[in-house]
Amino acid sequence: MSSVAKVLVLDDEANLRKVLAAMLRREGYDVTVAADGEQGLAEFQKNGADIVVTDLVMPKVGGMEVLSAIKAANPDVPVIIITAHGTVDSAVEAIKAGAFDYITKPFDQPELNAVIAKAAKAHESNRRSVRPDSKARAAIIGESPQIQDVYKIIDKVADTPSTVLITGESGTGKELIATALHGASSRRDKPFIKINCAAIPHDLIESELFGHERGAFTGAVTSKPGRFELADGGTLFLDEIGEIPVEMQVKLLRALQESEFERVGGIKTTRVDVRLVAATNKDLQAEIEAGRFRKDLYYRLAVVPIGLPALRERRSDIPMLAKYFVEKYNRRLNKKIEGIADDAMVLLQAYNWPGNIRELENLIERVLLFADGPLITAKDLPEPVRQGGGAQANSLASSSVVEAPTGETGLKDIIRMKAAELEKDLITKALEETGGNVTRAAKLLQISRKSLQTKMKEFGLRDIAPEGKEEGKDEGSGKDESSDE
Template identity: 50%
Template sequence: MSNQEINKRYILQEYRRLLIKSESQKTRLSIINEISNTINSLTNLEDIFKAVVTKLKWILDYDSCSICVLSEDKNQYIIYTCFDSKKTLSLRDNQVQLGCGIVSWVMQKGEPIIISNTKEEPRLDVFNDNKVFGEDAKSILSVPIRSEEQIVGSLNLGHKRINAYSDEDMKVVHLIASQLSVALKNHKLLEQLRKANRELESAKKNLEVQIAKRTEELQEAKEKYRVILEINNSIVSHLRLRDLLPSIAQIIRKKLPFDATSITLYKAERDVLEIWALEVPFSPHSLSNLAPDLEVPREGSHVGWVIDNKKPLIVYDLLKNQRFSQDSILLEEGIRSYIITPLIIKEKAIGTFNVASREPSKFRVSDIEFLSLVAKQIALAIDNAILYEEIEKLKNQFEVESVYLQEEIKTEFNFEEIIGESRVLKKVLKQVEKVAKTDSTVLIRGETGTGKELIARAIHNISMRKDRPLIKVNCPAIPPGLIESELFGHEKGAFTGAISRKIGKFELADGGTIFLDEIGDLPHEAQAKLLRVLQEREFERVGGTKIYKVDVRIIAATNRDLETLVKEGKFRSDLFYRLNVFPITLPPLRERKEDIPLLAKYFAQKYINKLGKQIKSISEETLKRLKEYPWPGNIRELENVVERAVILSTGDTLEIKDIFLDFQRHTLPGNKSLQSLEDVEREHIIKVLNQTGWTIHGNRGAAKILGLNPSTLRSRMAKLGIKKPKLLQT
């Protein structure tokens, strides 16, 4: 296969990508293909240039089209110009010294340029640029022509009207310029061949050597560009980095045999290089010390040297030369020689691409050039892959947060504001205001139904983290076997049923606040891992080894006596002290009697609006009765009592009778045997359970009537020793 055919195949591959853009681009592509065929069918440079500028007119309007070719000494360029205003073609050449002007700027900078109005362009050189674009040109488009990373000329368009060219036009001109680079390269090769033929008479033997050498170079170049093309195709079809290396390794091995290859990425925050992908085909047990996810320190390592110096490293025989700490490990694993090339993006080394062999002196210096080209493609792929994975991660996190926040909107709490004017409540709110401005851990204590979650939300909403999520975790509602997975997440396959990776609550709360409700019911085995997060602000997913750091503010709440639990060995003392940095104790409703009328009116209005009732007031007798009741269920119980009263009310005045309140248990005059709060709570829960037939869940269940989550009610029942009668268990 000839060199021209190889280049043609490469160019056609590039053109195919344009087909998806629009139907109009198909016409452009057809013309570009014609230009490509023309270039491959002609050998004379001027004939090629004439054909190009003629066919280019079919897809891009211009008043002048020129091709400038840089001289061998890079000091001047030759202008081949076509002025086509009268639809006639003329071609002339001029030699211009490289210096001032737009064309000189494009060739020196190696960058394309669009000038929408030449009158506003200070870099324009009238003498030199008029030869290229014409004296009347108002719009200019100039693109450099590259060959083997060198600037060899430029393709230039001029138009008599302003704003004639767009970025899309520039892309088309870029493609034509890449074809012209092939023509210039072929022309250069042809000139070399002619020169060789002229010397044939005097040095036939020398010429045979040169031809053989040149043939070998061309064959190597052919193979090299074929491999690069295959790698590009592989990169397009593999967005995930870990899937990319096996495909690339298989392609490279066809040209450069090796026994192992890997990609490392530099992690600046830890000053290490992480092995992201590893391909070891010769033995599944080999290189056990270099498994993926292994971190290699930058300082003193071979990959670190490449990162620091931004240039390749070749080692011919590790048995004779061991400069770095990892060399002895590689030698033990059977590696004798290797090449490490830097992965560079925007002049920054982001990692390394490495190939190794069990044979000494397997690689040559010439292989470095080839692998450096491969490394450039891999670096671009990695940059895209990392961006893709970050986008996927943010997308997944957003979806999880969205679902979580939608569920939070439906939460049982629906207070619009904190209601009350009592001294004890104002004291609590002052504490909230002070601690909210800090990142200190808060422990909210209080009986069931006193509004602990509401206070937690208040702290979050006036803190610096208010724009990030508040993630709630109801500790007793999570089965003990899943508590770690719920808090810290798990990797795919971490346990039976873990069919996909899960992000834990701490990871979701990163940058925000996590609210650990009923922390006193957290299983003892999970307390140690929670303590680590509190101390180090880091954790590992279940089934994983990677350490994740989080910036999260922790608020915990409990209605249990943690000090007693510590003494009983049911709660870790070190965890208690970590949580108890800033304790806030919420008063029970019976200690806020002056707030009961305000709360009652607030809840009454809430359910009057919701149910469409025509109630105008609450009787004084009702308010007095509410203030006398001890409210073992606190604010939740008060809300439920008011809601039931609004539902059953038929007049315009809300009346709450004794039937709604358990006065017989708590307020009988002359009752000499006063009960403890636990006894009151136990009897009240049993009464509600009897009324509901011991049904806990549902709109008519005991949990709904008591204003508790079903899991919280079950926890209270266990603590108070409440068990379902055997007669009802059948």
């Protein structure tokens, strides 16, 4: 954890609250307690929390209502259910409704510590990630040809049982695609269970996936279903699939092929109906050659492969993404930034974005915190973006050789010239993509048509868009009906 996680504990048993709080504080967590669900939700609304641990059965407001309220307020906060042996089935239903995990009474400290640590890691990961919107494909932002291709695949395969393997660099939105696949399928009202394979210790992967019986290993004080069981009828998303150890890959392959498995320490075979979506930022072909990933599992996963482009490969989507994040953080931070100035947008599109969409979102949030407005300008951007990415390879550096400053030509002048070159290139490509239609090209570039016409005149690009190609142009009279006021 990058900072101390805040844990909110809700339980109507005073002794249990004290024991839980003491155990968690010894592990270094910042703990707040509440005597019931009503008090707990008031505390959460006032001061927030990184993790919520709540009893299932409480007076006034029960654990399921707490879960629903927390998920509505902040879906990224993991909610852990405390349950007695007789209500394990209810706890499983809670997980299907979005709870992170559950622990049973009586519980031992290692079990509690393991669940809380896993929740803390998941919350930290969610906090840094781009959180998917609940509107399935509508939440995917972009109109570039690369993203249009992804849309087409989602439309064709979402409502099928076929396994999907999503590949792409970290921060490109793989979980967003998995959510869209589930949301656009007939399984949308069934569980969508997510697990980050990189966040689970190797010796616990099998138990996480397939569950375990009581006494199967040290600390297994009760039987527990795995993620495959919890996802029955719905979708199971295995993120960072390349992190699963080779010995577990055989069992995963069998579960995918036969739709059945046994819990750890059990003999009963369980059958499930699960649609699997996997994701990785690793090159699985290279992993296969290195002996770290099974070829047969790869082919079973990659029935439908979806490769997500890096943000630097879809630069025309940056204005749309940046606008979305400005609006998002205006609401969240109570700011009133109106947008991004042209000089800043040119630099955003020139930067290489090694962290992809996640990096762009984090940058916009940081800039909004300090910007005085009304527009974000070049001076508001961090130095690596203003300087074209520093030592990182970016489009400015790769498009042509940047010579060292000589004579009266300083670094700022070189950057200004290279930014102008990139701007001209982006405008040219937008006009070519739209067949010379100025109105549509301006929309694609997220600038006004008047600004685009000025830039076209400045760069000598008027011949790319004959007058008859402009939307709203009355060819007979020569009158431009859609000119900016």
